[in-house]
Amino acid sequence: MTTRAERQAQATAKLQAACDKFNAAHQVGAAVSVELDSGEVRETVTTSEAQVLSGHTAVIWLDGISGCYDLDRVTASKVEKA
Secondary structure, eight states, X not given: OOOHHHHHHHHHHHHXXXXXXXXXXXXXXXXXXXXXXXXXXEEEEBSSOOEEETTTEEEEEBTTSSSEEEGGGEEEOOOOOO
8 A cells, every 4th residue: 555655756757757748849849829717729939848736737828828838738739840
């Protein structure tokens, strides 16, 4: 049986892995779309790397949007490679 602390550490590690994956694939300034609380989808760019906020949520900061957003609500824009 795992302890609460062990479960929390596992959850945080999973969130950090999601941040690491996003950061490896996308630099600060990457074009993304984000689903706002209203349901509207807005095109913007990242202004930070993804990071774990207070051990409970993977987040990222976005241009023109106050506060940070859950990384699950952010999708990198598809860019044609030359």
